[in-house]
Amino acid sequence: MGGPAAARTNRRRGRLSEPVKGLVGVLIVGMVWQFAAILGFMPPAYFPTATTVLGYALTLVVQPVFLSHVVETLASMLLGLLIAAALAVPLGVLLGRFRVAYRLANTLVEAMRPIPALALTPVAILVFGLTSATTVSLVVWTASWPILINSVYGMHSVDRVALETARSFGFGRWQLIYRVALPSAAPFIATGIRIAIGIGLAVTVATEMITGAGNGVGAWIVVASSGGSLLPVYAAAVLVGLLGYLLNYAFERLERRVFAWHHSFRGEGV
Amino acid sequence: MHIADAERTAVLDVKGLVHAYATADGVLEAISDLTFSIYEGEFVSIVGPSGSGKTTLLKVLAGLLHASRGDVRVAGRQLTGNVPQGVALVFQDYSRSLFPWLTVRANVELPLTRQGMAKEEIARRSRESLAAVGLLDFERRYPWELSGGMQQRVAISRALAFQPRLLLMDEPFASVDAQTRADLEDLIAAVHHRYGTTTLFVTHDIDESVYLSDRVLVLSAHPARLLLDRKVTLPRPRDQVKTRELPEFVHLRAEIAGLILRPKGLAAGEDA
Amino acid sequence: MATEPSRARAPWHSVRRILESASLIVALVAVWQIATAANHALYFPTPAQIWSQMVISWFTASGFTQNILPSFARVTLGWVLAALAGVPLGMAIGLSPSFAGYVKPIVHFGRAVPAPVVLPVFMIFFGIGDAMKIAFIAVGVAWPIILNAIKGVESIDRVQLETATVYGIRGPRRFLRVVLPAALPDIMAGLRISLALSFVLMVISEMIAASGGIGYQILQSQAQFDILNMWAGIVVLAVGGVVFNAALTAVERRVLRWHRGLQGESA
Numbered sequence: 001m002g003g004p005a006a007a008r009t010n011r012r013r014g015r016l017s018e019p020v021k022g023l024v025g026v027l028i029v030g031m032v033w034q035f036a037a038i039l040g041f042m043p044p045a046y047f048p049t050a051t052t053v054l055g056y057a058l059t060l061v062v063q064p065v066f067l068s069h070v071v072e073t074l075a076s077m078l079l080g081l082l083i084a085a086a087l088a089v090p091l092g093v094l095l096g097r098f099r100v101a102y103r104l105a106n107t108l109v110e111a112m113r114p115i116p117a118l119a120l121t122p123v124a125i126l127v128f129g130l131t132s133a134t135t136v137s138l139v140v141w142t143a144s145w146p147i148l149i150n151s152v153y154g155m156h157s158v159d160r161v162a163l164e165t166a167r168s169f170g171f172g173r174w175q176l177i178y179r180v181a182l183p184s185a186a187p188f189i190a191t192g193i194r195i196a197i198g199i200g201l202a203v204t205v206a207t208e209m210i211t212g213a214g215n216g217v218g219a220w221i222v223v224a225s226s227g228g229s230l231l232p233v234y235a236a237a238v239l240v241g242l243l244g245y246l247l248n249y250a251f252e253r254l255e256r257r258v259f260a261w262h263h264s265f266r267g268e269g270v
Numbered sequence: 271m272h273i274a275d276a277e278r279t280a281v282l283d284v285k286g287l288v289h290a291y292a293t294a295d296g297v298l299e300a301i302s303d304l305t306f307s308i309y310e311g312e313f314v315s316i317v318g319p320s321g322s323g324k325t326t327l328l329k330v331l332a333g334l335l336h337a338s339r340g341d342v343r344v345a346g347r348q349l350t351g352n353v354p355q356g357v358a359l360v361f362q363d364y365s366r367s368l369f370p371w372l373t374v375r376a377n378v379e380l381p382l383t384r385q386g387m388a389k390e391e392i393a394r395r396s397r398e399s400l401a402a403v404g405l406l407d408f409e410r411r412y413p414w415e416l417s418g419g420m421q422q423r424v425a426i427s428r429a430l431a432f433q434p435r436l437l438l439m440d441e442p443f444a445s446v447d448a449q450t451r452a453d454l455e456d457l458i459a460a461v462h463h464r465y466g467t468t469t470l471f472v473t474h475d476i477d478e479s480v481y482l483s484d485r486v487l488v489l490s491a492h493p494a495r496l497l498l499d500r501k502v503t504l505p506r507p508r509d510q511v512k513t514r515e516l517p518e519f520v521h522l523r524a525e526i527a528g529l530i531l532r533p534k535g536l537a538a539g540e541d542a
Numbered sequence: 543m544a545t546e547p548s549r550a551r552a553p554w555h556s557v558r559r560i561l562e563s564a565s566l567i568v569a570l571v572a573v574w575q576i577a578t579a580a581n582h583a584l585y586f587p588t589p590a591q592i593w594s595q596m597v598i599s600w601f602t603a604s605g606f607t608q609n610i611l612p613s614f615a616r617v618t619l620g621w622v623l624a625a626l627a628g629v630p631l632g633m634a635i636g637l638s639p640s641f642a643g644y645v646k647p648i649v650h651f652g653r654a655v656p657a658p659v660v661l662p663v664f665m666i667f668f669g670i671g672d673a674m675k676i677a678f679i680a681v682g683v684a685w686p687i688i689l690n691a692i693k694g695v696e697s698i699d700r701v702q703l704e705t706a707t708v709y710g711i712r713g714p715r716r717f718l719r720v721v722l723p724a725a726l727p728d729i730m731a732g733l734r735i736s737l738a739l740s741f742v743l744m745v746i747s748e749m750i751a752a753s754g755g756i757g758y759q760i761l762q763s764q765a766q767f768d769i770l771n772m773w774a775g776i777v778v779l780a781v782g783g784v785v786f787n788a789a790l791t792a793v794e795r796r797v798l799r800w801h802r803g804l805q806g807e808s809a
Contacts, residue, residue: 026651042667111784118757119757119780123764127585202658209750221662230662248650363701384715
């Protein structure tokens with residue numbers, strides 16, 4: 001891939017750097033979109049130009065009403081994520097550590113995991129009504145699985161040698177978990193959380209769209225597009241996409257910094 | 271049997287080879303003005319300290335890297351930009367150079383399936399080379415089912431079946447234990463005796479280089495330069511215990527060690 | 543690590559695994575039955591009741607052809623379309639590093655946009671019929687497939703590529719016999735993720751477009767307070783998801799036999 005040495009070589013040879021290339025790619029897509037929209041295949045209400053979408057998105061970003069919806073969505077997602085992590089990480093650590101428990105639980109996990117949170121929306125509505133608790137509960141359901149599975153995977157990936165070394169120094173069972181297994185598994189757990197962020201955001205927005213409970217970006221989209229124009233949808237897609245992209249990017253950077261010592265981040269990989 | 275150098279066929283001709291690469295601190299030379307030749311049927315070792323550009327040299331010869339300056343000819347043909355034909359390379363990291371989705375036999379046969387060779391011929395070659403390394407019984411196994419030494423033997427078998435004009439080996443036994451290494455050394459010596467493959471063998475192990483070769487080339491530390499080109503006249507077949515006791519072995523070993531193991535003294539005099 | 547093939551142990555191993563899983567499922571259903579029967583909660587019927595409801599309204603000829611079949615057909619079609627387009631595209635991007643720099647951020651962004659957000663766009667452009675749902679699923683699910691295909695190609699071991707180069711393995715042969723197998727584990731992982739996502743998108747498209755299918759039935763039942771039918775739909779959906787996933791996993795196991803062996807563990 002890259003790294004500082006490759007970047008220097010690239011610069012020396014007059015090639016574009018990665019971020020610039022990415023920007024160029026996005027610009028090209030934007031220009032194609034603009035051109036296609038101007039050609040007028042579809043009415044502007046359904047296929048606005050890229051510049052229109054961008055302009056509208058920019059006005060939204062500073063609009064307090066829209067922003068409060070965004071905050072609402074983020075709050076639901078984060079709360080759901082926190083609860084999910086609080087449940088799934090300890091469970092995953094235990095299941096990862098004790099093989100017998102894992103084999104028992106695995107069947108259950110594999111049976112329940114495919115149930116999309118959205119299919120359970122009606123159940124959540126019945127239990128919680130049309131409140132944000134519905135949304136949060138569904139985020140908890142969705143986010144728990146990747147976190148759980150990655151936590152178990154992380155525990156299974158702990159280096160035997162490290163464990164045995166620690167054991168030879170007299171560490172007890174729980175100390176081994178806390179001092180050796182957990183730090184080793186932490187990067188994997190973090191990956192699970194990062195995946196859960198992406199999915200959690202999608203589920204939050206989708207649930208808001210279905211319940212239309214009046215709060216959150218999803219509800220905003222439903223209301224805003226009821227006027228027949230798709231412009232709000234496009235703008236919201238850009239903004240939410242950007243939000244998700246940035247969250248993912250920021251979390252990845254954080255992971256890299258906190259877990260720089262882990263072998264999956266050192267060296268050139270394979 | 272001695273044949274005058276000028277009358278023998280040079281399988282490999284290297285003249286004034288330089289390999290340099292750009293870094294943040296300017297241009298660094300890995301190889302600096304290397305000149306030597308290797309003749310048909312010879313087993314030549316290249317030995318030098320770690321990081322002395324030995325691997326870089328092999329990669330240039332195999333066509334994986336480009337020479338910055340100089341002339342390299344394989345079997346009379348100059349290296350252009352492409353991979354030279356008839357050159358096989360055995361990597362140090364055998365576990366990564368074998369393809370895990372192919373059986374042992376399929377791994378050995380893959381390089382052969384190109385040239386429009388008949389299936390029977392391919393099968394014959396792969397079975398023969400597997401038998402030569404003693405792995406015929408394992409032809410249907412996958413690489414991960416084999417030990418490290420066995421995997422390296424598969425890699426060697428693959429190179430043999432290819433029937434290369436020039437066999438390059440990059441510290442092939444560095445990643446195995448001493449016992450296995452001794453077995454593999456004798457294996458490669460036997461194989462060379464049987465097939466007469468021209469071999470260029472890179473190692474950092476001085477004993478190994480003397481034990482196996484007809485000739486030893488000693489490289490200096492980075493940037494690599496040729497310090498010594500010495501014929502080895504120890505009798506063949508060689509024995510792990512007896513040969514290593516012979517005076518010639520001990521002297522040659524000491525001479526090479528003296529060149530390699532005192533890099534400080536050397537660098538002070540040779541620094542440009 | 544292993545010095546003897548684990549294939550000899552495989553048949554008994556998987557039989558034992560199936561028996562374990564089956565008995566576990568039976569035990570769980572029993573617990574479920576006892577818990578819900580004891581509670582008499584309005585919103586949580588017993589498995590027995592759910593089963594009879596399923597037989598009555600879901601496993602009938604019309605139930606099958608109007609709801610179960612179309613929904614699962616849409617999922618399959620959407621996913622297959624995404625795979626057929628996404629895998630080659632992703633691999634092509636991964637194989638040309640200079641081009642990849644331009645395209646990767648776009649793909650990452652596409653993945654970051656939650657598909658439900660753009661559902662209204664699909665409904666305007668395609669209506670609310672099958673075409674819309676299939677297109678929606680296909681487009682929504684393509685991103686993880688592409689990303690994983692790119693990753694699969696980019697993370698191929700350099701030593702393997704060098705080996706192939708040295709031995710003169712070039713062109714289509716190189717692609718089919720070296721690049722593709724090496725990238726396959728990541729590609730299969732992407733396909734598995736996308737399958738789960740396909741179900742999600744199928745459900746949401748049916749719930750919002752309100753024109754038939756399992757998702758629609760579930761939501762409709764809840765609105766009409768037909769709790770039993772709602773749960774029956776959820777169970778049908780869950781079982782469908784499990785079956786599809788198990789099928790794909792079985793295919794993955796077969797195709798990636800060598801990969802599992804490499805990791806020394808049964809997935």
